[in-house]
Amino acid sequence: MAKPVWIKHALLATLKGQAGPRSGAAMSELGIIEDGSLWLEDGIIQAVGTTDDLALTYGGRSGEAEVVDAAGRLVTPGLVDPHTHVVYGGSREGEFEKRLQGVSYMEIMNAGGGIHATMRMTREASEEELYDQSRKRLDAFLVHGVTTVEGKSGYGMDLETEMKQLEVMKRLNAEHPIDLVPTFMGAHAVPAEYKGREDEYVDHLIEKMLPKAAGLAEFNDVFCERNVFTPEQSERILEAGKRYGLTPKIHADEIVSYGGAELAAKVGAISAEHLLKASDEGIEAMAAAGTIACLLPATALYLREEAAEGRKMIDRGVAVAVSTDCNPGSSPTVSMPLVMNLACISMRLTPAEALAAATYNAACAINRQDRVGSLETGKGADVVLWGVHSYQELQYLFGVNHVESVWKNGERVVG
Numbered sequence: 176m177a178k179p180v181w182i183k184h185a186l187l188a189t190l191k192g193q194a195g196p197r198s199g200a201a202m203s204e205l206g207i208i209e210d211g212s213l214w215l216e217d218g219i220i221q222a223v224g225t226t227d228d229l230a231l232t233y234g235g236r237s238g239e240a241e242v243v244d245a246a247g248r249l250v251t252p253g254l255v256d257p258h259t260h261v262v263y264g265g266s267r268e269g270e271f272e273k274r275l276q277g278v279s280y281m282e283i284m285n286a287g288g289g290i291h292a293t294m295r296m297t298r299e300a301s302e303e304e305l306y307d308q309s310r311k312r313l314d315a316f317l318v319h320g321v322t323t324v325e326g327k328s329g330y331g332m333d334l335e336t337e338m339k340q341l342e343v344m345k346r347l348n349a350e351h352p353i354d355l356v357p358t359f360m361g362a363h364a365v366p367a368e369y370k371g372r373e374d375e376y377v378d379h380l381i382e383k384m385l386p387k388a389a390g391l392a393e394f395n396d397v398f399c400e401r402n403v404f405t406p407e408q409s410e411r412i413l414e415a416g417k418r419y420g421l422t423p424k425i426h427a428d429e430i431v432s433y434g435g436a437e438l439a440a441k442v443g444a445i446s447a448e449h450l451l452k453a454s455d456e457g458i459e460a461m462a463a464a465g466t467i468a469c470l471l472p473a474t475a476l477y478l479r480e481e482a483a484e485g486r487k488m489i490d491r492g493v494a495v496a497v498s499t500d501c502n503p504g505s506s507p508t509v510s511m512p513l514v515m516n517l518a519c520i521s522m523r524l525t526p527a528e529a530l531a532a533a534t535y536n537a538a539c540a541i542n543r544q545d546r547v548g549s550l551e552t553g554k555g556a557d558v559v560l561w562g563v564h565s566y567q568e569l570q571y572l573f574g575v576n577h578v579e580s581v582w583k584n585g586e587r588v589v590g
């Protein structure tokens with residue numbers, strides 16, 4: 176059994192505040208405690224308060240604890256990444272070069288590369304190879320302060336490989352310190368063998384894949400995009416998933432404005448992702464429905480596109496979360512700290528909003544807000560100590576990994 180941990184003299188950003196997805200002014204309330212302390216024991220945060228408060232209740236037990244003097248440095252909840260494609264085979268650096276020469280992401284995909292290329296490499300990879308590649312990526316997430324990660328299937332697009340990806344996630348969740356939250360995304364593209372018979376693939380997915388995926392996944396995601404899945408096909412897939420208990424998510428309005436944000440609101444999706452080209456009507460509909468906007472500024476940068484209108488969304492009452500979108504094509508990164516920086520630089524989120532988007536709201540986007548995303552008594556002891564003295568500095572000194580130590584369920588896993 177791990178020793179208790181007493182972190183003291185920290186600038187605590189607890190993120191304690193309004194329950195449920197936060198938008199507007201609520202996204203700036205970080206629940207700051209100056210000269211703060213945490214007591215971590217049995218995997219849980221046992222107490223949060225000022226160092227003086229905790230000295231009264233726990234001071235007598237300091238001899239049995241690992242005592243960490245943060246000396247005024249920033250301590251936050253473990254970061255949550257609510258949108259990744261972390262389990263995949265192979266690599267696509269050749270396409271990166273092609274795109275720099277002017278070929279577009281969709282041109283590459285429509286010519287059989289992109290998602291299709293990773294599909295072939297993922298189908299070919301053994302379960303062991305997939306596990307090893309993905310485990311290394313999770314290690315890198317942890318080093319960047321991320322303690323909970325959502326992961327999608329969607330590089331199989333046949334029953335066997337989709338299940339292989341979900342099984343790998345199940346094993347990683349059990350064996351790696353990071354909590355990995357599984358999403359089924361058989362509707363990531365139409366595989367070549369169904370070209371010209373797209374509706375048959377949708378039927379196949381609904382009849383054969385969803386019933387099996389339901390045992391392994393919590394969410395059901397669709398790439399609703401021109402030349403991928405239409406809003407009508409996406410709706411059918413998401414409604415069918417609901418009948419199996421899978422909560423909808425949507426890759427929406429990434430390349431063109433396609434009604435994805437509106438559809439997310441209509442089907443009651445927990446979140447809509449990307450939203451680079453979301454319409455004003457779509458944004459209004461999401462605000463009214465309480466759909467979280469999961470924004471991916473590293474993807475926009477990597478595709479050399481304008482980022483989503485994060486500032487406008489928050490001001491219009493949409494709760495915003497951010498994510499790496501870690502995938503081999505449009506965002507091969509694990510750096511949530513960089514994503515927070517980019518949320519400020521390219522979407523004009525404030526430093527406080529960017530932190531809320533990467534912690535509490537990100538937890539809401541994968542329905543984990545009761546367990547992670549804020550430093551509160553009774554929650555999982557997922558904590559990051561940063562080598563900075565304010566949350567503003569965390570966002571200001573950009574492109575740097577400021578993580579000094581990470582605890583996952585009360586155990587030190589980094590630093």
Ligand SMILES: N=CN[C@@H](CCC(=O)O)C(=O)O
Nearest residue numbers: 289290398500502503504505
């Ligand atoms: N846009 C669709 N899916 C992924 C990219 C997947 C890939 O290119 O392999 C995304 O979220 O960016």
Ligand SMILES: [Zn+2]
Nearest residue numbers: 258260426500
């Ligand atoms: Zn994605």
